[in-house]
Amino acid sequence: MGMTRSSTADEGGRGKERAMGEGELQLIQRTLQGDMSAWGEIVKRYKNAVFGIALGILNNPHDAEDATQDAFIRAYENLHRYDLTRKFSTWLFTITANLCKNKLRREKFFAPLRELGGRPANPHPSTNSHAPDPAVEVEREERAELVRQALAALDEKYRAPLVLRFYGDLDYKEIAEALGLPEGTVKTRIHRGKLALRAWLEAKGVKGYA
Amino acid sequence: MRERLGLPEVPERDRDRDRDDELARLVREGLARAVAREAERLVGLERRVLERLEQKRGPRDEGRAAGGLRPLERVRSALAFGPRPAWAVAAVTVAVGLGLFALGFWLGQRTAPVLPSEPRGVEFVLFHPTAKEVTLAISYPVAGKPEWHDIPLKKKPGGLWYISLELPPGTYEYGFKIDGQWWAYDPAADYLVLSADNTVNAVREVRATGSGARAGDQS
Structure with a gap:
């Protein structure tokens, strides 16, 4: 069952699952019994992964931060509805994706009232990221930035399923549920999103796509 | 060409899968690095989440478990409008309609003037x-x-x-x-x-x- 495995808190990628974090089930149970500090520990474990999903979908760090906070609050408020047979991270990412989708919808509605152009992502790389080889690190950094740009350039309807698939490690059915779309539509959008991403990366000469 | 060189042919499907895996890896890496760049935003997030939850709960709810609803809230939650299956909405509408019709019929029977049944002149x-x-x-x-x-x-x-x-x-x-x-x-x-x-x-x-x-x- 889902509670026997869980994706890591700090990395939301495919194949990066590990056995459920020590005491995770206990943390959820303690939270259900009213222990707020247990929920604080859950937030600590999953905040990076949730923020990654939100950032991937919203493409705006400030909005992603808000969405991350909201996701943990909504998850807490609905924790009694959490099905223990589901993977906790999947449930949490579903809530996050829902919030992001609603946020984008609102943004679209109010866009004419706001000034054009979103806040740019922080252009300064973190100083605490360790890089054994500066040249390799620069190349990686450039490639990561290109992928981020490629994702940002995608329409939201392609971006959200791709992020949930590749970063959140959700399957088609879970993505369909999270975004309120038919499963067939999700497959189509992921396929088209992949084609668009590949085209972008090829055009930019990213290794393996040149 | 690979056959001419004596190399086994790599099926198109496998090549697609490899490219998908590479794409997934790039997306993960790209987003993970973007997250790392914004790491400062997440410092103290636990505290902010807990503070907001405390504010929402209020002093009367001290000790109430996560997501635990009071009876009134349960009713409100049950009545809250949200996505419902279309058949459920239709069934409820029909049931309410029939109920109202039956109530109206019963009230009409109870209150309508009844002409006396005496010999007709x-x-x-x-x-x-x-x-x-x-x-x-x-x-x-x-x-x-x-x-x-x-x-x-x-x-x-x-x-x-x-x-x-x-x-x-x-x-x-x-x-x-x-x-x-x-x-x-x-x-x-x-x-x-x-x-x-x-x-x-x-x-x-x-x-x-x-x-x-x-x-x-x-x-």
């Missing part, structure tokens, strides 16, 4: 729920000479006053005395006439073949 009916006494004043011939007679009406359920008279064919002027007040605008009348003393009288013509009975309604 010429029926005089008046609807006046607040009257204390109602009399039918009717003129009919006695020994060939028309005379006025007062006949008390019987009070029936639903605010009705009623009497049925066996009258021979002829023309009858009449009116009602409602707590002593004259009233003759009976819609069941065949017509109205102005009498010699300037009062309005109702007229009922009784034919040989039918009773001419109809229900009257003052309101």
Whole structure:
């Protein structure tokens, strides 16, 4: 069952699952019994992964931060509805994706009232990221930035399923549920999103796509 | 070409899968690095989340478990509008409609005036729920000479006053005395006439073949 495995808190990628974090089930149970500090520990474990999903979908760090906070609050408020047979991270990412989708919808509605152009992502790389080889690190950094740009350039309807698939490690059915779309539509959008991403990366000469 | 070089052919599907895996890896890496760049934003997020939850819970909810709802909240939650299966919405709508129809039918049965089932002659009916006494004043011939007679009406359920008279064919002027007040605008009348003393009288013509009975309604 889902509670026997869980994706890591700090990395939301495919194949990066590990056995459920020590005491995770206990943390959820303690939270259900009213222990707020247990929920604080859950937030600590999953905040990076949730923020990654939100950032991937919203493409705006400030909005992603808000969405991350909201996701943990909504998850807490609905924790009694959490099905223990589901993977906790999947449930949490579903809530996050829902919030992001609603946020984008609102943004679209109010866009004419706001000034054009979103806040740019922080252009300064973190100083605490360790890089054994500066040249390799620069190349990686450039490639990561290109992928981020490629994702940002995608329409939201392609971006959200791709992020949930590749970063959140959700399957088609879970993505369909999270975004309120038919499963067939999700497959189509992921396929088209992949084609668009590949085209972008090829055009930019990213290794393996040149 | 690979065959010419003696290398096994890599199926197109496998190449696609490899490229997908590479794409997924790039997306993960790209987003992970973007997250790392924004790491400062997440410092203290746990505290901010807990503070907001505390604010939302308020002092009265101390010790309440996550997502635990009070009875009133449970009802509100159950009634809250949200995505529901279309069939469920349709079923509820039909059920409510049928329920309202049944309620209306039952209330109608309970409150509708019921005409008395007495021997049918010429029926005089008046609807006046607040009257204390109602009399039918009717003129009919006695020994060939028309005379006025007062006949008390019987009070029936639903605010009705009623009497049925066996009258021979002829023309009858009449009116009602409602707590002593004259009233003759009976819609069941065949017509109205102005009498010699300037009062309005109702007229009922009784034919040989039918009773001419109809229900009257003052309101």
